[in-house]
Amino acid sequence: MSATLTRDNLAETTLRLAAAGIPNPQREARLLADLAAGNEGRFADYLRRRCAREPFARISGQRGFWNLDLAISAATLDPRPDSETLIEAALELLPDRAARLRAIDFGSGSGALLLAFLSEFPNATGIGIDRAAGAIEVARRNADAAGLVARARFEACDWCEAPLGPADIILANPPYIPSHHIDALEPEVRHFEPRAALDGGADGLQSYRQLAPVIAATLAHGGFAFIEIGQGQAIGVEIIMMGAGLESAGIRRDLAGIERCLTFRQGFLAEKSSN
Secondary structure, three states, X not given: OOOOOOHHHHHHHHHHHHHOOOOOHHHHXXXXXXXXXXXXXXXXXXXHHHHOOOOHHHHHOEEEEOOEEEEXXXXXXXXXXXXXXXXXXXXXXXOOOOOOOEEEEEOOOOOHHHHHHHHHOOOOEEEEEEOOHHXXXXXXXXXXXXXXXXXXXXXXXXXXXXXXXXXXXXXXOOOOEOHHHHHHOOHHHHOOOOXXXXXXXXXXXXXXXXXXXXXXXXXXXXXXXXXXXXXXOHHHHHHHHHXXXXXEEEEEEOOOOOEEEEEEEOOHHHHXXXX
């Protein structure tokens, strides 16, 4: 039991969290107590915020992702384990960990995808692009904390306007939730995630339509793009990306069995047609 919670206080805190609809309330009570580190005023504030459905990761300002401890802020998405599926797909298709690859992360947020990728490929370099200047500040801090600042650059700009040059690897987790679905999401998401990072337009596919020509123009011959999708979006996104000239190169499911990462390759169609 946490040293900052008596048995009675633990029971009371657990009941308050349960009444607020928090899953695993006893575990959350212990986490909040550990975070407060014995400061009763701080603990009371954390408990109030969690009962208002602010996610624990946002209260702590930290999220574990892949092999990294990342800072997050109101300007960034709280990176989910689902997104690690993109890194798993990359590791499966790119067995040479020593390869000198150049990566681009579109919609980089906290830098989670790019930094996780670079941590696995020690000779790779990359650039993260995000419209939110606040997210770029957080990503730069995370790169520094991870010892990757020499290989990772983050720029605040629209991905359609960034002068990027060719990339061997593209990573992207664009907004993909249909606009009319956002208000029905759990409070932790609809109230605390940046809406611009969620809203994928009327059908959830608007960002993919914007990204497709950018990826096709940026991805080097033989390069791979690893793109996160929402549930049930695989066919729609494949049609959009293949319409831009990219070749589908696989699909990977997350731990819940949901199709989560689509992989596309540049130059594969041209190779086949020339043989």
